[in-house]
Amino acid sequence: MSKFRTSVSEGPIPESIVLMFRDLNRDSSVKYLWQHQGKILEDYHQNHIHSKDLAIELPTGTGKTLVGLLIAEYRRRAFIVFLCPTKQLCSQINQKAQLYGIKTSLLVGRQKNYDRGMFYEYQQGKAIAITTYSGLFNTNPRINDPEVIICDDAHSADNYITDLWTLSISKEKHISLYRSIYSILEPVIPDSMKHRIKTGGSNHSDEYYVDMISTIASFDYYTHLSQRIGEVVAKDDDLEYSWSILSSHFEACSIYISPKTLEIRPLIPPTKTHKPFSNAKQRVYMSATLGEDGDIERVFGIKKIARLPIPEEWHKRSTGRRLILFPGLSANENPEEVAVQMLKKVNRALILVPNDPTIQEWEDKISQSHTVVKSGEIEQNLDSFTKCPHFSALLLANRYDGIDLPGDNCRFMILNSEPSASGLQELYLRTGLGASSQLNNRIRTRITQAMGRCTRDESDYSVVVVLGDKLTERCCTSKVTKGMHPELQAEISFGLDNSTDRTAEDFVELAEEFLTQTPG
Template sequence: MAFKSRYKGKSIIDSPEALFNDLKNRSVQGLLSHQADILRDYQEHAFNKKDVALELPTGSGKTLIGLLIGEFRRRANNERIVYLCLTRQLVHQVVEQSASKYGIKTNAFVGRQASYDPTARSEYSNSEAIAVTTYNGLFNINPVFYNPDVIILDDAHAAENYVTRFWSVSISRSEQETLYKQILSVIRHIIPRSQYIRMESDNPSPSDRQWVEKVPTPKFFDIIPTLIALLDEHTQSENMRFAWSLIRDQLSACHLYLSWNEVLIRPLLPPSLVHEPFNGASQRIYMSATLGSGGDLERITGVQTIHRLAAPKGWDKHGIGRRLFFFPEVSLTEDKAEEVVIEMTRHTLRTLVLVPDFNSANSFRDVLEKHTKHEVFDASDLEKTKDEFLKSKSAVAILANRFEGIDLFGDECRLLVVKGLPRTTNLHERFLETRMASTVILNDRIRTRIVQAIGRCTRSATDYAAVCVLGQELTDSLLQSQNIKLFHPELQAELQFGYAESKVATPDDYLENLDIFLIHGSDWDEVDQEIVARRDDMIKSPEPAMGQLLVAAKHEVDFQYAMWREDYVGAVEYASRVLQSLDGDDLKGYRGFWYYLAGSAAWLASQNGDPSFASVARQRFSQAASCTHSVTWLRTLGQHESQKQSAGDPFLATVIENLESVLQRLGTSSDRKFEKRVHEILNDLNGDDSALFENAHVQLGRMLGYQADNSDETAGPDPWWIVGDDLCIVAEDKTEGDQSTPVGANKVRQAVSHPTWIRKNVQELNQDARIISAMITTAKTINKAAMTFVEDVSYWHIDDFRSWAEKALGVVRQARLSFTGTGDEQWRSQAMQMYRDAGIDPLSVVAFLEQSLLSNLPTS
């Protein structure tokens, strides 16, 4: 018989919970109580809401909840359902679970549209099955899913990059080097020389790789015609071409970010409601491990108001499964910690490793292949199925830049290694954090990424896995007292227990404790009771300023849509409403960012035919400059309004921002790295070896926040310290001899020539930069013949320099005590004041050197 049609009649099921009982092919025996609670809450309070967010903690069974709601609406209302996942691997995982566990008909749609199964497409169009696809499957120029009735956004808290990517043009230095350098030539005249040199360099320093800058809107506006002509010719890749077509005529509503690795053009927030497949849905359901309390979900999705259904009662204290945390770098060197991790992988059948990038993944792979016989898998091996990984008896899966993704249940994996997860994932976030000191706006997002990562191997109430944490930044994010109290009480207890054990653990202790945990017998039961007792004493603290940010979120989204339709006057009004919500020191950096956005909108309004907004723009830019010390170009934008903005120290903010990066790399959860670096610097400065002294001189400059380097050329100078484009202190280190040996003519000639060498060889500096040449010497007199050449060379006796270095490093040590991570404007202000009080800020150093001259020494 050829006909395949089967009429099944209309559904009379009255709720998603009731539908579960009719799913006879499921292997899941029943709904958990919290799953039933949230389904009832949805049915009663949110069934007809346009935008609904469901808070479902990691491992709580949110896939089943989402699929039940989607299947019920498909059957009851004959609606077309699209279920969105972050990755292809997750698409296949959801489809596999829906078939094997839940008995719900779903179809996977990944890859090119031309390869989609025609039958599956018809089943979606006719509301016969749920379509499961990636975010890119919906957010593209010509989606198959152009008319969904219900959109279910899984892991919505992690979707920012996946949604905003639709309206983002990213030019990668490694993948599109020619275009990257052409854009660099376009922006060369609108950025400081030091930034241009930094981007042009083929040998970046670690700080160069982390650096990010934003081109101010007025300067970006000037190059838009040139940029359009360039990108019209060079957007060859499919993804770039589609994104460019969407923002090409809306560039005034976008922002241009720069880094050594990438140039990014994107709007502030995704204007998702201008995309009809998303806008036209009857309901959008956002499933998230945490809804946050500061409106982050609205910013991520570009939706003004989302109705929230919080996690069911009981989740405020109890978590999913049990994790035993190891922090080997707290008590061991990095090399020893790596050896412990290798041994841990030998003690388990399968290990999952999460790293921040592909370079880290390759390095980890090399280490494992060298020291173990484990079979190593990557994301592509697990995209469709994890079966091969599970069949292997000694396997390690290494995933790069994946906070979310593969879920491993029970014995599938008992060891998770998490190394150095990045705090931010795009240039916009990095700019907010490192330049605008607006970490508060990202905190929810960052914590959620971390929680997602450490929960990959604990997927049920009785599940358990060991979690080994590597990398100073991640360790600090988990253990700093200011951070740990913001986590769920169960996680707080697990972290504190893991830290307490790790502080005193030897390599053998780590392995013995892992074995006790994996056996999970009576010895572990006693330990588990301690963690439970700790949990009962813990309270999750509210994040400061979240209420204000939640109020601001709606107006931020409104601002983005006003900018998109070129309603700059309306955008100024919405920005003003945002600013009315952002009070207090915690929000100072973010308030400064919004003053800048208000100024940008006002400036565009003035260019669009209303000159009265020019003064508004200058006022807002000046207010932005008063909120942050780091973004120096804000003072320039607002200086016509208030000349006082150009006064003061133009250098110290840059030094403190660089200091942040140093402290971030050295970490704060352990003093070992910091004190080792300080000891090495002071030891070599006080030694007799001139080469070690010069290297310590360079390291001292970098530790204090300067760009510091040295030259190997015979005629070149000794170390130099640079701040920005306009200040350089270059040294001639004369460490040989004693105070009875006078400064000779040859040394003076060298010191006098150093500024000329610097101007010719150090491209970061402007040609009219201030260059101070100083001699650091054991001498207390100067040869009479040398006085002919001395000019303006400064003098710093080596004993005084050593004492100054010790004092300066003491200030850094003191500042480090209150350092909680990059992007804290209060800490920056305090650190700047500490530098001034101690006289180690750039202007104080310059003033000292200008007063202490070689020409003032007695002759000999």
């Protein structure tokens, strides 16, 4: 016989977040909070519980996820959403939440396919919704009324947020529209760009050259341009959604052009016009670095964000040991060939590259010795890589955070070339305006994030092989490295000192000695 269920009432609001943590039904592997985590949670509870916008700085490997989830759990009597850049990261956060004893609803993929039970648990305030930035920043989000938003990896959210207000036109995919816009704007497109588009450029780098079309010079063409774009995008669902948001504010957008792509977007995303975001009572931005140049404010379109910097104690905590090697500093060796020789000695390797074409190049190099795993195979979890019975290599393009490979999951990684720009606007700021100094904080963060993928706690250790002249130059530049953890600065310095006048055999031996932890 069916019986009525009786609901279990929520207990009183805990006196503090730290006390709440002690009472969670967490896994035995989660024993305690680190000192700096406790201090940040106390500071939040005492001074920022009512702050509209708050950024919390916690570098790679210092327990950022747990802090964010505990804040979310403490506020759970309201509608709470925890945002991540990718579906893979959402799954990873969801798994961690289970270890912490925190109830969550994983809501990713097509909105109409959300698990009904999980969605209703979020709506009743019984679970924290975990979804992607795209799950909130779209034209009709199903999660449309969060009261508190936790933005994880906020330093990486730029493209995921601006996508809602960006019309990206690929020459390969939308050739007719690209040519139409080019034809209309040709009188105001810089001559150097017109030459590159018509001839294909004189070298490979010309493909990635970006320029911004003057809004003053092009203003008289906007009416014609708007009409033409409207006619074409009506036949393309993806472009039509973006254009429906941009069209009424077209004159406030910038137009960036390259030989491969056109991009129309505002300089700063108008997030305050997006009610699911702007109506929240509190927005917490969890970031590996905050910097002092207003980058986090620009990414989220918020004028003023309060800051809760990491306590001084974080410098005393190790995030593991890395042997960082720079084969390019030894003039007589081919750096990539050296890296391949080193890679053949390990059973698992992570290879981070700046773009998809470079993935193919690496796949050609290592497919005989390693099973290649790509991003599409790790959306749910990393098992296809970490549990592969053969030698395996995880190849990822432009993914510098969110991949956690602690312990024996992976102890060897290759960082091939400096992190690429996220979108044409950043590429224009970096190359067209030469504004690298303004982007140093963003570049530093990506490098730090990348080098921390395989060292997640004090007992971890890994080899990091750095390739590419630009990336090596960044690591030699004090303006880039000075904001990093002192330990990472020391590891980079040690690696630079030990990478000159070496043979390929020397690099292989150094890596093997470090990985076997042989005293030297």
